[in-house]
Amino acid sequence: MYTYRGTTTLVTGASRGLGAAYAAELARRGSDLVLVARSGSALDEVAARLRTAHDVAVTTIAADLADRDQVTDVVRTLDDSPSTIDLLLNNAGAGAVGPFLDRALEPNQVSVDLNISALMTLTHALGRTMASRGSGGIINIASSAAFQPMPYQASYAGTKAFVLSFTEALAEELRGQGVRVMAAHPGATGTTFFDGATRADGTPYTMDPRITDSADTVARRTLDDFARGRSASYPGRRLNQIASWLPRYLPRTTTARLTGKLNRTLGFDSIRVHAA
Numbered sequence: 161m162y163t164y165r166g167t168t169t170l171v172t173g174a175s176r177g178l179g180a181a182y183a184a185e186l187a188r189r190g191s192d193l194v195l196v197a198r199s200g201s202a203l204d205e206v207a208a209r210l211r212t213a214h215d216v217a218v219t220t221i222a223a224d225l226a227d228r229d230q231v232t233d234v235v236r237t238l239d240d241s242p243s244t245i246d247l248l249l250n251n252a253g254a255g256a257v258g259p260f261l262d263r264a265l266e267p268n269q270v271s272v273d274l275n276i277s278a279l280m281t282l283t284h285a286l287g288r289t290m291a292s293r294g295s296g297g298i299i300n301i302a303s304s305a306a307f308q309p310m311p312y313q314a315s316y317a318g319t320k321a322f323v324l325s326f327t328e329a330l331a332e333e334l335r336g337q338g339v340r341v342m343a344a345h346p347g348a349t350g351t352t353f354f355d356g357a358t359r360a361d362g363t364p365y366t367m368d369p370r371i372t373d374s375a376d377t378v379a380r381r382t383l384d385d386f387a388r389g390r391s392a393s394y395p396g397r398r399l400n401q402i403a404s405w406l407p408r409y410l411p412r413t414t415t416a417r418l419t420g421k422l423n424r425t426l427g428f429d430s431i432r433v434h435a436a
């Protein structure tokens with residue numbers, strides 16, 4: 161069993177949403193924290209709350225992880241810090257939604273820079289330090305979107321397929337070396353992920369609460385799974401894990417048609433995110 165108490169965890173995207181829930185659950189379990197996101201003031205509020213509620217040290221680093229130079233700066237700051245990161249939780253992520261060619265390219269590029277490039281860079285930098293001392297852990301937040309192509313979330317699902325494949329491969333490379341690597345695959349989770357998204361008629365898009373898990377539950381189950389030594393975590397409802405098996409048996413074009421149909425039903429063919 162991995163014991164969180166007395167360790168230090170770096171959580172990216174910890175200013176709100178799932179990242180804030182991970183930070184709260186880690187603090188509850190006694191882990192000191194280093195929190196990263198763009199909005200320094202929101203991070204400081206999270207940090208202050210957790211220091212008051214739990215006996216843990218919390219530091220914050222405000223950085224745009226979609227910017228390679230700023231990711232390098234984060235790594236430099238960590239290298240210069242006296243504290244050791246025992247667990248890296250790559251949570252920060254963003255996704256473009258809508259018909260790919262009808263929307264601006266930029267949110268798709270941000271998604272690739274954040275979900276793939278930053279995750280890979282932090283994994284490389286911190287993973288090397290962990291491997292050299294023969295201990296540590298990495299949790300990469302993928303998604304139930306990782307297992308199949310998702311029309312109207314084409315680039316987002318592509319980034320999560322990368323996270324899944326990359327994390328599984330790295331877990332095998334590091335097996336037996338004291339560094340454990342796990343991918344987590346939440347399904348729809350009640351966070352701020354779709355804040356700012358609008359439907360074609362201009363009304364705000366909100367996630368259907370009937371198919372949405374709470375961020376607190378997802379955070380708790382992810383950390384339980386890592387502590388138990390799992391290499392994959394399905395922290396949402398059971399249906400998400402069952403749905404992840406289907407693409408293994410269906411022709412890929414059939415899967416794409418089914419997920420396209422699902423996302424049209426959810427209105428993702430007309431949704432706009434970040435006014436893009």
Ligand SMILES: NC(=O)c1ccc[n+]([C@@H]2O[C@H](COP(=O)([O-])OP(=O)(O)OC[C@H]3O[C@@H](n4cnc5c(N)ncnc54)[C@H](OP(=O)(O)O)[C@@H]3O)[C@@H](O)[C@H]2O)c1
Pocket residue numbers: 172173174175176177178179180196197198199200202223224225226227251252253254274301302303304345346347348349350351352353354
């Ligand atoms: N919600 C879901 O349904 C769902 C389902 C499956 C997987 N996931 C995955 O879970 C993770 C967390 O998602 P969420 O739903 O919690 O999203 P969220 O509510 O939108 O929160 C995203 C977090 O990432 C930070 N962030 C965004 N862009 C950033 C950047 N360029 N640099 C640094 N930090 C950045 C945000 O803080 P700032 O804005 O302050 O930077 C925020 O703390 C993501 O990897 C997402 O793909 C979510």
